[in-house]
Amino acid sequence: MDPESSHSDLYRAYLQKYDVYKSVFNYTQALNNLDLALKEGVLTQDKDKIKIQIKVERLFVYFDLLDFDKVNEIAPTISKTDLAFLDEKTQGFYYSVLAVLEIRKKNYDIADTYLNEALVILEKSAPEHLPLIYRKKLGMYREQGNHDKVIESFEKGLYYAEQYETDIYIIAMYDDISVYYAEVGDYKNAHIAATKVNNLATEFNGHNRSSKLQLLEKNLLQKRKELEVENEKRNRNYLITLTGVLIIILLLLFYFFKSAKQKRIIAELETNNMRNELERVTQELNESGHTKLDLNAYNLTERQLQIIDLVKQGKSNKEIGEDLFISVNTVKYHLKIIYEALNINNRSEL
Template sequence: MNFNFTKYFSALLILFFIFINAKKIDLHSIEEEIIQYNREGKHKLSQKKLSDILLNGDLTKEEEGNILFLMATTYRSVNDYMMCIEYLNRSNSIARQLPPDNILRMKIDYEYAFVYFDNNDYEKAEEAMKRIASKNYVNAFPEDNSYILMQEGYLFMIKKKYNEAEKKYYEAMDIMENANTCNVPIVYVKLMNLYGKRKDIGKAEEAYKESMQISDSCNILKYKILASSEMEKIYKENNLFAKAYLIGSKLDSLRRLENQDVKISEMHIVDKALTEKEQIIKEESDIWKRTVVLIVLILLSVLIAYYFFRKNKKIKKDRLRMKEEIEQMKEELNQYSQNSSDEKILNPELDLLLNSNKLTDRQKDLLILLADGLSNKEIAEKLFISENTVKYHTKNIYNILDIKDRKDFFKKLRNN
C-alpha cells in the first residue's frame, strides 16, 4: 500500500511539474518590457532577461525563435548590426519550421529590412522590402508598414526622385495617422528633409509646424528636438542664419528640458525599486507559504532530475551547450568596447588593411589575431566569443577585403 501510494504520488508530482512548465510564457509582455528597456538605454537589462529565459530552457520552438528575435532587436538598438543579423539568422532558422502564417516569420522579414537599412546596406534593404511586398503580409503592426514606406521614400530621395519620395512619405503618413497619431511627427521630419533637398523652405516650415503641434499634443519631447534639429540644419544649408539662430536657441531650451526628463525618469526608477522592495518584504512575511512551496519545488526538482537523467541525457547536453553560448555572449557584450590597439603591427600590408575605413574595430581585432596565425578556436577564446561567431566575422572580413580564404590572406601579407 505504501509502495503504491509513493508511486502514484510521484507520478502526480511529475505530471504537475510538466503541466507547470508546459504553460507558455507571455511573449507579448516580454516584448513590451524589452522595447521599454531598449528605449531607456537599458540594453544590459534586456540582454540579461532574454539570456535568463533561454537558460531556463523548456521553450517551444516558437518561444525560442521569438526570444532570439528580441535579442536581435536589442543588438540593433546599440548599432551592433552584425550580431543583430546573426541572431536574426538563428531566429529565422527556427521560424522556417513554423507554419507559413506564423507572425514571427513576418516580423523577421521586417527586421531584416530595418537592420540592412540602418547599416546603409540599401541594396539588401531593397531586396528585403521587395520580399515583404511579394508576400502580401497582413501586418498586425501597421507602423512597420509605415516605416517600410519611409525607407522606400528615402531610397527614392537619395536617387533624387523627389516626387516618388514625397508620394511614399504621404502613404506612410496615412498609415501612421490611423495606427499611432503620436508617431506622425517622424513622417513630417522625413518630409522636411525632402523639402530641404528641393530648396522648398516654405513647405519645410509647414511640415515643421505640423510636427511640433502633434508633438506638443502628445507631449513627446524627443520629436520636438528631432524636428527642430532638422529645421535648423535646413536653414543653415540655405544660408538663413538668422532663422537658424532663433530655432537653435529654442533647440537648446528643448535639450535642457530633455535632461530634466532624464532626472525625473531616474527618480521614477528609484521609486519603482522601493515599491518592489516593499512587495518583497510583504511576500517574505508569509513564511509558511514559502516553506510549503520550497518543499514542493525541491521534491519536484529531485524527481524530474532523476526522470530526465534516465530518459534523456541529450536535454542536459543541450542546456549545457546553450548555457556556454549565452555565457560567451555575455562576455562578448562586456568586452565589446575593448580592442587590441596596443598591439604593435609590423607588417605594412596588415597595417594598411587595419587603416581601412571598411572594417569595424571588432573586425580589426579579429584580423590581427588571424595575422598571428591563431586558429578559430584560439581566436574565440581570446575574444570571448563562439567559434561560429569567429567564422561569421572572418567571412565578412574576406568579402570586404576581396580575399578568398586564409591561404590567400597570408599570401597577401608575404608579398609585402
C-alpha cells in the same frame, strides 16, 4: 533558454532581445538575435509570416546603419502582398523607407506618394510616430527648394511631437529646421532653432542617462508579462478545447448507453409479449378441446423432456440453449426429434 520552451516561445524571446539591442543601437547583437529568431520561427506554423517579418526588421536595421546597398538588395524581395503579414505601424515605417530610397534617386513624386501612404497608416495606428514621416517630407522639400512645404512639414511634425510629448522627435524637428534655415541664409531663425535643440538635448540627455536602465528593465518586464499572458491564454484555450472534446465523448457514451438500454428493454418486452401470446394460444387450444399430450407414453430422453418443459414456459430456442448450456442448433435438432416422436407440427402443440 528553457530546454522545454517551444519553438514559438524561443522565437518570441529572441525577437524581444532583438528589440532591446536595437533600442540601445547595438545592431550587431540585434542582427544576431534576428538570425536566432528566424531559426526558431521557421519551425512554427507561422513560418511564412515570420520570414517576412524578419526580412522587414532586417531592412530596418540596415536602413538605420545607412547601409543602402543592403537596403536596396532586400527591398525588391518584399511584395505588396507580403505587407499583409505586417502590423500597420510596421507598414508605415516600411513605406517611409521606400520613400527615402526614391528621394535618393530624385523620384520625388513617387517618394511623396509613399510618404502620404505612411501618414494615412500611422495616423490610424501610431500617430505618435507621424513626426518621423514629416521629417522625411521636410528633407525632401528642402532638396526641392520648396520653402512653404518645408515650413508646413516642420509645423505639422512639431505639432504631433509636442502633442504626444515625444522629446526625441521635438529635438529632431528643431534640428532639421535649424539646418534648413542655415542653408537658406536665415541665420537668425537658425540660431533660435539651434539654441532650442541644445536646451532640449541637455534636458533630455540628463533625464535619459538617469532612467535608461530603468526603462530597459521596464520594457523587458513588460514583454515578459505579455509573453506570460499569451502563454496563459494559449493554455486556457487548450483546456477549453480539451474540456469540450471530453464533454462530447461523455455525451456520445451516454447516448450509446441510453440507446442500448432502450433496445434491451424493447427486446425484453417483445420476448414477454411472445411468451404471453404463446401461453394464450396454448390455453385457447386446450380450452377448445385439444387433448394434452401424455409425454410418459412416449420414449423421450431426459434432455428432450427438459426442452419440452422450457418450451411450455414460453422460452425461445436461444434461451433454452442458454439454460441447458447447449447451442441453438442442438435445441432445434432435439425439437425436430420431439415433433416426429409426438407427431406434431409446432411447439404450440406441446
